[in-house]
Amino acid sequence: MLRIAVVGSGPSGVYTAQALIQQNRVPGVRVQVLDRLPCPYGLVRYGVAPDHEKIKSLQNNLRAVLEDERISFLGHLEAGTPGLGPERLLELYHAVVYCVGAATDRRLGIPGEDLPGSHSATDFVSWYSAHPDTPAGDFADGALTARDAVVIGVGNVAVDVARILARAADELRPTDVPETALGALAHSRVREVHVVGRRGPSQARFTTKELRELGALPSADATVDPAELALDPAYGSPGTAAALPAVHRRNLEVLRGWTENTARPGAEGGRERRIRLRFFLRPVELLARDGRVGAVRFERTAPDGDGGVRGTGRYEDIPAQLVLRAVGYRGEPLPGLPFDARGGTVPHAAGRVLRDGIPSPGEYVAGWIKRGPSGVIGTNRPCAKETVESLLEDAPRLAERRVADDPEAVLRAAGHRPVVWPGWLAIEAAESALGASLGRGSVKIPDWDGLLAAADGSADGGTGG
Ligand code: NAP
Numbered sequence: 008m009l010r011i012a013v014v015g016s017g018p019s020g021v022y023t024a025q026a027l028i029q030q031n032r033v034p035g036v037r038v039q040v041l042d043r044l045p046c047p048y049g050l051v052r053y054g055v056a057p058d059h060e061k062i063k064s065l066q067n068n069l070r071a072v073l074e075d076e077r078i079s080f081l082g083h084l085e086a087g088t089p090g091l092g093p094e095r096l097l098e099l100y101h102a103v104v105y106c107v108g109a110a111t112d113r114r115l116g117i118p119g120e121d122l123p124g125s126h127s128a129t130d131f132v133s134w135y136s137a138h139p140d141t142p143a144g145d146f147a148d149g150a151l152t153a154r155d156a157v158v159i160g161v162g163n164v165a166v167d168v169a170r171i172l173a174r175a176a177d178e179l180r181p182t183d184v185p186e187t188a189l190g191a192l193a194h195s196r197v198r199e200v201h202v203v204g205r206r207g208p209s210q211a212r213f214t215t216k217e218l219r220e221l222g223a224l225p226s227a228d229a230t231v232d233p234a235e236l237a238l239d240p241a242y243g244s245p246g247t248a249a250a251l252p253a254v255h256r257r258n259l260e261v262l263r264g265w266t267e268n269t270a271r272p273g274a275e276g277g278r279e280r281r282i283r284l285r286f287f288l289r290p291v292e293l294l295a296r297d298g299r300v301g302a303v304r305f306e307r308t309a310p311d312g313d314g315g316v317r318g319t320g321r322y323e324d325i326p327a328q329l330v331l332r333a334v335g336y337r338g339e340p341l342p343g344l345p346f347d348a349r350g351g352t353v354p355h356a357a358g359r360v361l362r363d364g365i366p367s368p369g370e371y372v373a374g375w376i377k378r379g380p381s382g383v384i385g386t387n388r389p390c391a392k393e394t395v396e397s398l399l400e401d402a403p404r405l406a407e408r409r410v411a412d413d414p415e416a417v418l419r420a421a422g423h424r425p426v427v428w429p430g431w432l433a434i435e436a437a438e439s440a441l442g443a444s445l446g447r448g449s450v451k452i453p454d455w456d457g458l459l460a461a462a463d464g465s466a467d468g469g470t471g472g
Contacts, residue, residue, distance in 0.1 A: 008035040009406055010414065011398070012100040014086045016042040017049020018384045019374025020106035021069045022391035028077045030395065033402045038078045039100070039414060043085035044139070045426035045458050046434060047073060049108060051384065053136045056167045057182035058174065065384060073428070081415060082426035083459070086341065090421055093343040097369050099414035101405045102398055104371040105344065105360070106391075109336035109351060109380040115159065119293030120332070124150065124300035128158065128168045128333035135171055135192075137185040137451035139458055147187050151195035153328030157303045159290050161204035162212035165333035166221060169200045173227035173280045183438070185453040186445060200227075200282045201325050205289040205308060206316050207239035208262050209248070214383075215257040222265060227280040233266045235286045240310050287316065288323060293330060302326045336380035344370075352379055358394025359401075369405055371398055430462035437461035 011027060013020045024038045046052055048066050055062045073080050086096060086107070096103045112127035114120065126146075133141040156172055158165045171179070176193035184192075204211055208231070211218075221229045241248040241259060248256055262284070288305035295301060302324045308316035338351035345362050347354050353372045354361040360370035373394040374387050382390075398405070411417045418425065426434075434452065438461075442450040452458050 008037055009033060009102070009402060010100050010410060011036060011038050012096055012103045012414070013038055013040045013106055014042075014096075014103060015049060015106035015108060015374070016040045016047035016069075016073070016080065016082075017106065017108055017374065018051060018065070018069065019108070019377075019387040019391055020049065020104075021047075021072050022388050023104050023106055023373045023395060024078050025072045026392050026395040027398070028075055030399060032399050036077065040073065040078060040080050041084045041086060041425075042080070042082045045082040045462050046431060047080055047082065053138045054132060056132075056171060057135065057184040058170070058179060059167075060182070062384070063183075079415070080428050080431060081418075082431060083462075084418065084423055084425050087343060091418075091423070093341070093370065097408075097410075099411045099417060100369075101408055101410055102369045102371060102401075104358075104373055104394060104398065105341065105353065105376055106372070106374045107338075107341060107376050109338040109375040111337050111339050112332065113335040113337045115290060115332055115334060117290055117292055119295060119300065122293050122295055122300040123298065124153070124328055125293055125330040125332065126150070128160070128164050128331040129336060131168050131171075131331050132164065135184055135188045137183075137188070137453035139453065139455040141453075143185060143187040143453045147191035150329055151191055151197060153197055155199045155201070155326045156197050156329040156331065157325055157327035158200060158202045158331045158333055159303070160212075160333035160335070161202060161284070161286075162333060162335065163214060163217050164335075165202050165331075166213045166217045168331050168333060169202045169282050170221060170224065172197050172200050173221075173224055173282050175226040175279070178225065181448060183442070183449050183451045185451045186441075187453065197329065198280050200280065201285055201327070202282060203285040203288050203290070203303075203305065203325070205287070206314075207241075207286050207310060208236055208284075209239050209241040209251055209255045209259055210314065211255070211258055211286075213258070215254055215261060218258055218261050221282055221284075222261065224278075224282075226278050227282055228278045229265065229282040229284065231262050231265050231284040232286075236262055236266060238287050238309065240312075285325075288325075289316065289318065291322070294324065300327060300330050303330060336375065338376050338380070341376075350379055352376055356397075358397045368401070369408065426459070426462045433464050434458055434461045437464065 013024050112129040134146045236242050287308045289308050292304045293300050307319045307321040311317045340346035355372050358371045359366035371394050373391045438449045442448050
């Protein structure tokens with residue numbers, strides 16, 4: 008029997024586990040999926056916006072995989088902590104596949120970035136997603152008293168946070184957004200949300216479906232400045248636009264529609280809030296006012312003819328009492344694993360972890376920690392498949408390694424208290440009960456104590472210990 012640990016239960020981890028059990032080259036594979044949280048599903052639970060119910064429903068597919076009898080879930084186990092480092096895991100399992108994602112945000116590296124009122128978008132996402140590492144009070148005590156918010160970056164995370172800021176709380180009530188966040192959003196005074204890209208609309212990273220959604224919100228008008236659209240070389244030139252990737256071409260078409268037809272959703276229609284898409288503005292400084300952020304200074308940029316931009320020496324200040332920096336995620340080193348700090352990834356060859364340039368027997372990576380934080384959820388499938396192919400090629404040698412017969416028992420004997428599947432089901436049941444008590448559907452529990460207490464309430468004790 009080949010015992011494999013998959014570290015991380017987000018899409019890349021679950022797709023890796025699935026590929027391992029669906030193959031028929033190596034018989035008798037058993038997979039344990041470890042996660043540092045007591046809850047599975049990674050960014051599908053803690054990153055996908057609550058109003059994206061269809062993407063959220065992917066949890067049902069991931070659940071079906073994790074409920075396979077050849078797979079077990081061990082939550083509340085953090086790989087890389089003392090007693091659970093890569094060396095130890097290799098004593099317990101024939102192979103370990105790290106699918107730990109990109110846990111932190113990229114920095115802007117400009118003055119004023121850490122002023123009160125300036126936050127990473129990933130922190131805001133974690134807050135409204137009830138991530139237990141983000142205190143429920145974080146954005147509840149004052150951040151949403153801002154009238155003007157600036158979101159820096161024009162990727163899908165920027166679009167997500169702008170949309171949540173622009174929605175009326177009633178629109179979010181049917182979702183699983185935690186109660187504290189819902190209350191804070193209900194009292195939000197945010198009226199203007201400026202979403203700002205340093206390059207042009209034809210280089211924006213958001214996808215067209217997400218952009219269209221911004222133009223169709225019930226309580227916010229989405230606008231774009233025609234003069235800034237016109238700065239884009241592809242905007243007025245069908246020939247240049249035709250050479251763009253389809254998603255960028257379609258984005259331009261949607262934005263053109265916003266400027267051309269004032270009767271269409273997306274034009275200024277007197278709704279309560281406004282989302283203003285801005286382009287060719289590079290952030291240079293966050294300006295303080297009364298000890299907090301009061302505005303963001305941008306330098307006007309111009310296309311350099313090569314897909315990039317150059318500065319023009321002209322500046323514009325956009326008022327902002329709340330700034331969300333949505334400039335991408337970044338992978339973090341896992342103690343004991345090699346790390347390429349420049350790319351924020353683990354060096355690898357077709358998923359095999361490289362130590363000093365040489366494949367390390369039994370160690371693999373998949374997902375964002377392998378290829379960097381890009382692509383949609385489905386991108387993780389082929390990525391996981393490639394890694395599993397490598398692992399299966401190596402299987403005869405891996406099987407020769409002597410490992411523990413029952414890794415879970417060894418971990419428990421060492422004092423770990425994993426949350427196993429019934430514990431997770433108990434958390435789900437507690438979240439349904441919480442929602443029912445509030446007259447809502449399922450509502451997420453936002454804190455560690457609450458999650459672990461709910462897991463403990465399961466029939467077999469939840470932590471099984
Ligand atoms: P992203 O797609 O990489 O976008 C990052 C944005 O930040 C880009 O506009 C980038 O501009 C800008 N940026 C980077 N450094 C900057 C700087 N120093 N100053 C100003 N702007 C800067 O990252 P993301 O939005 O975090 O998304 C990560 C991944 O998750 C993406 O693959 C995304 O599609 C996915 N995701 C998908 C969904 C969905 O499907 N609904 C939702 C959320 C996230 P440049 O292009 O000029 O570098």
